[in-house]
Amino acid sequence: MAFNQFMHPRNIYRQKPVYEQLAREYSDFANHVYRDEKGKVHIDYGDIGALRSLTQTLLKKDFHLNVQIPEQRLVPTLPMRLNYILWIEDLLEHCRLCYQIKAIDIGTGSCAIFPLLATTLNPEWRFIATEIDPINLDYANKNVQNNNLNNRITIYDNHNIDTIFKHLVQNCHFTFVMTNPPFFDDTFNDSFEDIATKPNGHKTSFHWRKMNSASTDEAICDGGELAFIKRIMDESFQTKKSIDLYTVMIGRKKTFLELKCLLKDMIENKTLASFAHTELCQGNTKRWALAWTFDDRYQLANSPKIIHLKSKPLIHYLNPNMKCCDYDIQSIGNFIENLLLNDLHIEQFQMIKLNKRIEFDIKSNEANWKNQRRKRREKLLQESMKTMHIDTDVFIATGKRPLDNDQNNGDGQNLKKFSQSNELCKVNLTYLLHCSLIIKRDKQDIVIKMETKEMSQNKSATYELLQYFKNKLT
Numbered sequence: 001m002a003f004n005q006f007m008h009p010r011n012i013y014r015q016k017p018v019y020e021q022l023a024r025e026y027s028d029f030a031n032h033v034y035r036d037e038k039g040k041v042h043i044d045y046g047d048i049g050a051l052r053s054l055t056q057t058l059l060k061k062d063f064h065l066n067v068q069i070p071e072q073r074l075v076p077t078l079p080m081r082l083n084y085i086l087w088i089e090d091l092l093e094h095c096r097l098c099y100q101i102k103a104i105d106i107g108t109g110s111c112a113i114f115p116l117l118a119t120t121l122n123p124e125w126r127f128i129a130t131e132i133d134p135i136n137l138d139y140a141n142k143n144v145q146n147n148n149l150n151n152r153i154t155i156y157d158n159h160n161i162d163t164i165f166k167h168l169v170q171n172c173h174f175t176f177v178m179t180n181p182p183f184f185d186d187t188f189n190d191s192f193e194d195i196a197t198k199p200n201g202h203k204t205s206f207h208w209r210k211m212n213s214a215s216t217d218e219a220i221c222d223g224g225e226l227a228f229i230k231r232i233m234d235e236s237f238q239t240k241k242s243i244d245l246y247t248v249m250i251g252r253k254k255t256f257l258e259l260k261c262l263l264k265d266m267i268e269n270k271t272l273a274s275f276a277h278t279e280l281c282q283g284n285t286k287r288w289a290l291a292w293t294f295d296d297r298y299q300l301a302n303s304p305k306i307i308h309l310k311s312k313p314l315i316h317y318l319n320p321n322m323k324c325c326d327y328d329i330q331s332i333g334n335f336i337e338n339l340l341l342n343d344l345h346i347e348q349f350q351m352i353k354l355n356k357r358i359e360f361d362i363k364s365n366e367a368n369w370k371n372q373r374r375k376r377r378e379k380l381l382q383e384s385m386k387t388m389h390i391d392t393d394v395f396i397a398t399g400k401r402p403l404d405n406d407q408n409n410g411d412g413q414n415l416k417k418f419s420q421s422n423e424l425c426k427v428n429l430t431y432l433l434h435c436s437l438i439i440k441r442d443k444q445d446i447v448i449k450m451e452t453k454e455m456s457q458n459k460s461a462t463y464e465l466l467q468y469f470k471n472k473l474t
C-alpha cells in the first residue's frame with residue numbers, strides 16, 4: 001500500500017478497512033474473504049466479485065448508501081473516487097465557491113458513484129450525471145432512487161448525442177464538471193497497467209483489461225482518454241464561464257503530461273485564466289487530475305494539491321567546534337526548537353525526544369527562513385541609522401530603501417502570498433513546507449537529517465530550511 005500515505009488527508013481510507021470486522025458485520029462480504037496461515041483475513045484483489053462486494057459494503061458502512069453494481073460493468077474503487085471528490089471540495093473552498101453548487105458528472109457508470117458520494121458528503125450539492133450505456137443508465141437511476149437522492153441527482157441519457165456536455169449548459173450555469181473518462185483506445189493496444197499486491201505480499205504487474213468487468217462502452221472510446229478529454233477541452237472553449245471549473249481524472253501519466261502541456265500553452269496564450277493539477281493515490285495505484293477555468297477570479301495555480309514527492313533525505317554533519325550551543329543532541333535540539341519558535345515563528349511543529357535522537361515534524365506556510373541575509377542587512381542598517389539620528393520611518397513604512405531592488409520587492413510579495421495561502425491551507429492540509437528533521441549520532445559525529453513529507457507543496461522549502469539551520473548552527 002505504498003501510496004496510501006499520499007491519499008487526500010481527509011480520505012477516511014488512509015486507514016485500510018479491517019476486513020475481519022467487515023466480514024463479521026456484512027454477510028455478503030464474508031463470502032469473499034479468506035484467512036492466511038497466520039489467521040489474517042484477506043480478499044483476492046484479482047476477484048471482481050470480491051472487489052464489487054468490498055465497494056458495496058464500504059458504501060453501506062461508511063456512507064449509508066445502498067448500491068447495486070451489475071456484473072459485466074466497471075467496479076469503482078472507492079478510495080480513489082473519494083480522493084477526486086475531496087480535491088474538488090478543496091478547489092471550491094479555494095475559489096470561495098460555497099453556495100448553490102451544481103455539477104455535471106460525465107459518464108457516471110452503473111453506480112453513479114461520484115454524485116452519490118458527493119451529495120452525501122455535501123448536502124447542498126446537485127448533479128446532472130450523464131451516461132450512454134443502457135445498463136448503466138438503468139442501474140444509475142435505480143441507485144439514485146433507492147437512496148432517495150432523485151431530487152438532487154438527475155441521470156441523463158447522452159446516448160445518440162454527439163457532444164459530451166455543452167448541450168446541457170445552454171442558459172444554465174454550473175459550478176463544476178467532473179469525469180472519469182473511458183480510458184482505452186479502440187485499437188486495444190493500450191498497455192494500461194497497474195501494480196497489484198498478491199495475497200502473499202509479492203508485487204505483480206497485471207493488465208488492467210483482464211482484471212476488470214468494464215463493458216466496451218465504459219472502457220473504450222476512439223483515441224482513449226486523451227481524445228475524450230481533448231473533446232471536453234474543446235467544448236469548454238465554447239461554454240467558457242458558464243461553468244466555473246472544469247475537472248478531469250486521468251488514468252495514464254503520459255496523458256496527464258500531454259494535457260498539462262496543452263493547458264500551460266493556453267495560459268501562455270492567455271486563452272485560459274488558470275489551471276491546477278494533483279495526484280490521486282490509493283494502495284499501489286496512482287491517478288492524476290486536472291482542473292482549469294476561464295474565470296480569472298479563481299486563482300487555481302496556487303490551489304491545494306497533493307504531490308507524491310520522491311525525496312532523498314538531506315544530511316548535514318555538524319561542526320564539533322560550533323559556538324551557538326554545546327555539541328550534544330539535547331542542546332542542538334533545544335537550539336533548533338528555539339529557532340523554530342522565536343526566529344521563524346513556526347508554531348506547527350512537534351518535537352519528540354527519544355533515547356538517542358530528537359525528531360521534529362515541521363509544517364509551515366510562512367517562508368520566514370528566506371532572505372535571512374537581507375533581514376540581517378536591514379537590521380544593521382536600521383541600527384546604524386538610529387545611531388546617525390536618521391529618521392528610518394520613511395523606509396520602514398514604504399518598505400523601500402535606496403538599496404532595494406526588484407528582487408526584494410518580489411520577495412516581499414511572495415511572503416504575502418504564502419501567508420494568504422496559509423488561510424486556505426488550514427482547510428486543505430497542504431503546506432508550503434512539511435518536513436521531518438532528525439538529530440542523531442553517526443559514530444562520533446552529530447548529524448541532522450531532513451526529509452520532505454507528504455503534505456509539502458514542494459521540495460525546495462526543505463532545502464532552504466536546511467540552509468537556514470546550517471547558517472545558524474555554526
Ligand SMILES: C[S@@+](CC[C@H](N)C(=O)[O-])C[C@H]1O[C@@H](n2cnc3c(N)ncnc32)[C@H](O)[C@@H]1O
Pocket residue numbers: 074075076077081106107108109110113114130131132133136158163164180181182183217218219221
Ligand atoms: C471509466 S467509466 C467511469 C464510470 C464512473 N464514473 C466511475 O468513475 O466509476 C466511463 C463511463 O463513461 C461512459 N461514457 C462513455 N462515453 C460517454 C459519453 N459520450 N457521454 C456520457 N458517458 C459516456 C461509459 O459508459 C462509462 O460508464
